Amino acid sequence: MKEGDYVGPGNILGLVRETPIFEHRILLPPHLEGQIEYIQKEGLYDLKDSIAHIETTLGLIEISMLQRWPVRQARPYLRRLIPDTPLITGQRVIDTFFPMAKGGAAGIPGGFGTGKTVTQHQLAKWCDADVIVYIGCGERGNEMTGVLMEFSKLMDLKRDRPLMERTIPIANTSDMPLAAREASIYTEITIAEYYRDMGYDVALMADSTSRWAEALREISGRLEEMPAEEGSPAYLASRLAKFYERAGRVQILCDKAGSVSAICAVSPPGGDFSEPVTQHTKRFVRCFWGLNKELASARYFPAIHYMESYSEYLDLIQNWWICRIDPEWRTLRDEAMHILQQDFKLQKIVKLIGEDALPDNQRLILEGARVFKNAFLQQSAFDEVDVYTVPEKQFFMLKVIMHFYQRAKVIIRRHIPLYRVMQLPILNNINRMKEKISNHDTESFHLLLEEIDIQMNELEKESMAIL
Template identity: 55%
Template sequence: MFMKNTIKVINGPVVKLGSTDEFKMLEMVYVGPKRLIGEVISISDTETVIQVYETTQGLKVGDLVYPTGELVSVMLGPGLMGNIFDGVLRPLQKIKDSDGPFIKAGSNIPSLDFEQTFDVEVKVQEGNYLGCGMVYAVIKETSAIEHRLMVPPHIEGIAKSVKPSGTYKVKDTVLVLETKAGDVELKLYQTWPIKKARPVTERLELSTPLITGQRVIDTLFPIAKGGTAAIPGGFGTGKTMLQHQLAKWSDADIIVYVGCGERGNEMTQVLEEFTKLVDPRTNQTLMDRTILIANTSNMPVAAREASIYTGLTVAEYYRDMGYHVAIMADSTSRWAEALREISARLEEIPAEEGYPSYLPSRISKFYERAGMMINQNRSTGSVSIIGAVSPQGADFSEPVTQNTKRFVRAFWALDKSLAHQRHFAAINWNLSYSEYIYDLSSWYDNTLDPKFLKYRSRILSILAEEYKLNEIASLMGSDVLPDNQKLTIEIGRVIRTGFLQQNAFNAVDTFVPLHKQLNMIETILYLYDSSLRFIEKGKALSLILKSGIFDQVIQMKYEIGNEPTDQFDTLKHLIDQTIDSIF
C-alpha cells in the first residue's frame, strides 16, 4: 500500500504521485517525513497531484504521503482575536517563540493555545434542544468582543450533560449533545474547511452602508455592509494606507486583515501600527477586534492561495455570531500570481498573460462569500470584502483588474497623479463607481436626509463638467471660457481640495460623520448657486475670487468640528455677506 503513496515527481510546491486510490479530491495530506501540509488538487488514473503549503526543500522521490481523510480545515475558537497567523492559520508569535524567526518545515503548532484558560458562561441547561449554530456559551475574548460558542453546522440534538459556568481550557468539553448519530462532545472550538462556505439560513438584500468616515467613499462611492469593493492602484498610490483607514474607522465590528504575498517589512509595519492604533469605539488597542493573517512574499506560494480562504473562513465564523465583519485582502493580485505559478507547474494551458483559464471563477468564488446573512441561530451578520488589486504599471486593463470588476459592485480606482499631489484618498472620481447607491437610497432618505442623494448627483455632475473644461483650458487657455464655466472649474477645485481630499493625520479630518459630509456638500453647492446668481447679474467672477470666500469654504473641513453645530449656517451667512458687499 505504501508504495502507491510515494512521491514520483517534485516541482516546487507541486508533488506528483503514481496511480493510487488512497486519496480524495481536496483532501488534506501530510507529505514526507516532516509531515508537510498539502492538498490533493488533481486525481487521474495515472497520477495524483498535490500542492504543498510549505517549502518542499529537502523532499525526495520515494518519500511517503499520508492521507488524513479530511479537507484542509482550520481550528476556530477563542484566542484568534488580536493575534497574527500565517496562511494556514498557524500562530506566528508561537512559532517565533518555539522555532525562531523563520517557520520550520512541518511546524504543527495549533492555531489555538490549548493551555490558555477562559472564563466560560454557559447559557443552556440539560434537556434543552440545540439546533445548528445555536449559542451554548459565551466568553469575553477581548475588551471589545464577546466570543459566542456555537453548535457546529449540521449538528443538532438535546443537551445530555452540561458543565457549570467556570474556567475551562480550549479542549475541555462543556456540553454533550445527544444526536441521532450518537453523542457529540462540544468543546470551546470547532473546525471548518477553508474552501467551503459556512451555511446560513437566508441571504438578505444589502440596504445599510458600511460607514467609513472617508468622504469620497461615503458620499460618492459607498459600499454596503455585506458588499464587495476593489481598490486597484499602482505602486505608491496608497492602497495599504486606505485599508488601514477603513480598518480603523469603518463601523464593522471585527476586522480580518489578510496580507497576501506582501513584502515582509510591510506586514511588520501593519502589525506595529495596528498595535499602536487606538480603537475609537473602546479607546483600547485596535488589535482587540482585529485578526491578522500574513503570508509574505518569501513564504511558500501555495499558502498564499490558502491565506485568502483562511481569512474568509475566520470572517464567516464571527459573522455566525452576529457580528459585522470587514475583510481586507492586500492584495488579490499576489494571490492570482500564485495561481499562475502553480498552473504553470501543472503544465496547464495558459490564458491571457499566463493566468489560468479558471482565474475568473476563482475570483468570483472569493467575492461571492460576502453578504448580509440571517445565520442558523437567527442572528444577523455580514462579511464585507475589500480587496486591493496591484496591476503592473497601474494598467487597469490587465486580467486580474478586469475580472475583479465583473464581480465587485464598488470600484475605487487609485490615481498615481493624485497620490503624487498628496491627495488622500487618491481615488479617481472619473474612473470609480458604486452600484450600491440604488440599494442604499432608502437608508439615506430615511436615516440621513432626502436631499443627500440629490446633492451627490450635483457634485458628480460638477466634477465631470470640470474635467471637460480643464481639458479645453489646457489646450486653449482659461481666458477663452465664460465666467459661468470658470465658476465650474473653481467649484470643482473646492470640491477636490475642500471635500474629497482628507488628512489622515488630522484629528478632525481623519474621520468625518455623514451629517457633517451632508453639511459640507450643502455649503459648497450654496456657494456655487450664490456665485452663479452673482454672475448672471453681469458681475465678474474675479470679484468673488478676490474676497477669499472660496478658500474659507475649503478650510471648513478643519475649522468646523464633527459634532452637530450651527457653524455651517454661519458660513452660509458669511457667503451672503461677502457677495452682498461686492454689490
Template identity: 55%
Template sequence: MKNTIYSINGPVVKLVKTNDFKMLEKVFVGPKKLMGEVISISDEETVIQVYETTEGLKLGDPVYPTDELVSVMLGPGLMGEIFDGILRPLSKIKAETGDFIEAGSDIPSLDLERLFDVDIKVKIGDYLGPGMVYATTQESKSITHRIMVPPLIEGIVKEVKTSGSYKVSDVILTLETKQGLKDLNLYQTWAIKTPRPVLERLEMNTPLLTGQRIIDTLFPIAKGGTAAIPGGFGTGKTMMQHQFAKWCDADIIVYIGCGERGNEMTQVLEEFSELVDPRTKETLMERTILIANTSNMPVAAREASIYTGLTIAEYYRDMGYDVAVMADSTSRWAEALREISARLEEMPAEEGFPSYLPSRISKFYERAGMMINLNRSTGSVSIIGAVSPQGSDFSEPVTQNTKRFVRAFWALDKQLAYQRHFAAVNWNLSYSEYMMDLSSWYDNQVDPKFLKYRMRILSLLAEENKLMEVVKLIGNDVLPDDQKVIIEIGRVIRLGFLQQNAFHAVDTYVPLSKQLKMMEVILHLFDESIKFIERGKAISLILKTHIYEKVIQMKYDISNDDLESFDKLKEAITETIENIY
C-alpha cells in the same frame, strides 16, 4: 515504499500510482511533515501543493494522508492575534523558534493552555440545532465570543458543565444525536475552502460607513458588499485599507496581507496596537485579526491565506457580527495561482494566468453578504480587495475579472497620488452599484437632501472634467464667467471635499452629518457665485475675497460635532459676495 515522492517542482510535489488520497485532502509531506493539499488525482499520479518551503525534500520521502480537508481551528483566542497563511500564531512561533518559521512547525492556532471564563447558556434536556449558542466568553473587552454548535450537528443536551474557567479543549457538554453521543468543547474546525452554511442571504440596504468622504458620499459600499481598490505602486491602496480598518463601522476586522512586504504588516501590527478604537476606547487590535503571508513566505500559502481569512470572518459572522475583510492584495494571490499553474504545466490563458482565474475570483467575492445565520442571528461579511495591476494597467486580467464580480470599484489614479491628493480615487473611473439599494437608508437616517447634494456634486465634477479638456487646449481666459465658476467650484470640491488627510486629527474621520454640511456649503457657494455672475459681475471679484480658500479649509477648521459653524460659514459667504462692489 508506498506513497513516496517521485517529483518535486517548487511547492508542487507528485506521487505515482496511489489511491490513498482524496481531492483537497490535507497531507503531511516528508520527514518534517510539511503541510500540503491534494490538488489533482489521476490513475497515473497524485499532485500535492505544499504550503511550506520544500527545501530539503528529496525523492522517496514519504507522504502521510490525514483523511481530512485543510481546516482551521475556530474558537476563543483568535482576536488580537497575528497568524500566518495557514493560521499558525506568529507570536508563539517567534517565542519557540525565533524570527523565522521552521519547516514543519506544528503549533495549534489556539492557546490550548489558556483558561477562559465561560458562561453556560443551556441545561440538560435542551434541544440544540446547528449554529445555536450554548456558551459565551468575553474574548476581549469589545467582543463576546459565542460558542456555537458546529453546522450539521443537532441533538438533546445529555450532560453539561456549570459556568466557570475552561480550556478550549475541555468538553463543555455532550449532545445525544441520531448518530450517537457527541462531545462539544470551546472550538470547532472548518475546511477553509468550504463556505459556512447560512439560512438566507438578505438584501444589502445599510452602508458600511468608513468616515472617508469620497467613499461614503460618492461611492458607498453596503454591509455585506464587495469592493475593489485597483491602483499601481504608490497610489495608496494599503493606506486606504488601513483607514477602512481603523474607522469603518464593522464589529470585527480581518486583515489579510497576501504577498505583501513584511514592513507593511509590521506597520499594521504596530499602528493597530497603538490606535485607540473610537467605538470601544480600547486598542484597535482588540477587534482585529491579522493574517500575514508576506512576500518571502511560500507562494502556495498565499492561496490558503485568502481562504483562511474568509473562514474566520464567516465564523464571527455566524455569531451575529458585521465583519470587514481587507485583502491586500488579490493580485499577489492571482500571481501565486499563475506560478503553481505553470509548475503543473496547465494551459495558460491571458498573460499566463490559469483559465480558471475568473471562477476563483468569483468564488472569493461570493462569500461576502448579509446573512441570516443558522441560529437566526443576522451578520455580514464585507470584502474589500486591493488589486495591484502592473503599470496601473486596468485592462490586465486580474483587474478586469475582479471588476466583473464586485459592485464598488474605487480606481486609484497615479497622477492624483503624485499630486499628493489622497485618497487618490479617480471620481471619473470609479463607481458604486449600491446607491439604489442604500438610497432609502440615506433618506431616512441622514437627510433626504443628501442624495440630491451628491448628484449635484457629481454633476459639477463631470462638468469640470469636460471644461478642463477645453482649458488644456485654449486656456482658461477664453471661458465665460459661468464656466469659470464651475472650474473654481470643481477645485473646491476636489481640495476641500474629496481630498482627505489621514494624519489630521479632525479630517481623518468625518461622519455623514458633517459630510452633508460640507456639501451644503460648497453648493451654497456655487449658487451665490452664479447669482453674482448673472448680475453682470466678474468671478475674479469673488476670488479676490479668498472666500473659496476659506471654504476649502473648512474640513480642518470646523470640528466634526460643530455643525452650527457651517451655517455661520454660509452666512459669511452670502455676506461676502453681497458686499462686493
C-alpha cells in the same frame, strides 16, 4: 442554554469575553442538531475541553470551543439579505460619492505607490464594522509590522479601547511559501464568515489579491496546466467569483443577520487596469475605487479618481442617509457629482484653448470642481482632524460647498465677474473647514453658511451700486 434544550445548527451555546470589547459566541457547528444532554457550568476552559454533549441522530457528540472548517468551502447561512446599510468609513470620497454597503464587495485597484495600503489601513481603522480581518497577502513584512504596531496603539473611537481588541491580522508576507499564500485569502474569508455566523458585521481587507493571483499562476505553472490570459490559469475568473461571492449580508443559521464586507486591493503591473485580475475583479465587485497614478504623483490623496470609480450600492443605501442624516443628501450628492463630471469634460477643452477663453458660467464649473477636489475629496490620512469625518460633517461640508456654488451661479448671472466671487474671504474658510472644524461642531457649519450669505449679499449690493 440548559440541559434538555433542543439546539439547531449555528445556535449559541455560550459566551466568552475574549477582549473587553469583544464577545465571542460559542456556536453549535453547522449540520449538527440535537438535545443538550450535558453542558458545562461557567468557568475557565481550554479550547479543546468538552463543553457540552449533544444527543443527535448519529449518537452522542462532544462539543468543544474549537471549530474546524475547510477554508475553500463557504459556511452555510439561511438566505441572502439586501445590503442596504452603508459601511461608514469616515473617508469622504467613499461615503459620499462611492459608498460601500455592509455585506458588499469592493476592489481598490492601483499602480505602485498609489495608496492602496494606506486606504485599506484607513478603512480598517475607522470603518464601523464589529470585527476587522486584515490580511497582508504577499506584501512587504514591514507593512504588516506597521499594522501590528499601529493598531495596538490606536483607540476604537466608540468604545475607547485599542483597535487590536477587535482586529484579526493575518500575515502572509512576500517571503512566505506560495501554497500558503494561495490558501491565505480563503483562510481570511472563512474566519470572517465564522464571526459573521455569530451575528456580527465583519469587514475583510486583503492587500493584495494580485499577489494571491500570482501564487495561483505559479502553482498552476508547476502543475503544467494550460495557461490562459497573460499566463494566468483558465480558472482565475471562477476562483475570484467564488471568493467574492462569499461576501454578503445574510440571515445566519440562528436567524439573526450578519455580514461580511470584502475590500480587496489589486496591484496591476504598471497600473494597467486592462490586465486579467483587475478586469475579473471588476466583474464581481459592485464597488470600484480606481486609484489614479497622476493624482498620487501630485500627492493628491486619496487618489480615488471620480471618473474611474463607481458604486452600485448607492441606490440601496441612500435611504439610510436620507432618514438618518438629511433628506437633501442624495440631491446634493448628485449635483456635486454632476459638477465633477462636467469639469472632467471641460478640462479637455481647457487643454486646447486655455481656461481664460471660457465664459464665466463654464469657468464657475471649473472653480466649483476645484473647491470640491481641495476642500472635500482630498483627505489626509495623517491629519488629526481630517483623518476621519463623521457622516453629519460630510453632509455639512457638501452642503456648504453646494450653497457657495449655487449662490455664485446666481451672482454671475447678474454679470458680476467670477473673479470677484473667487476673491471672497469665505472661500479660504471653506477650503480649510475639513481640518478646522471638528466632527461634531455643527454650530460652525451653520455660521459658515450664514457667512456665505453675508458675503455674497454684500457683493451683490456693491455691484448693484456700481450699475
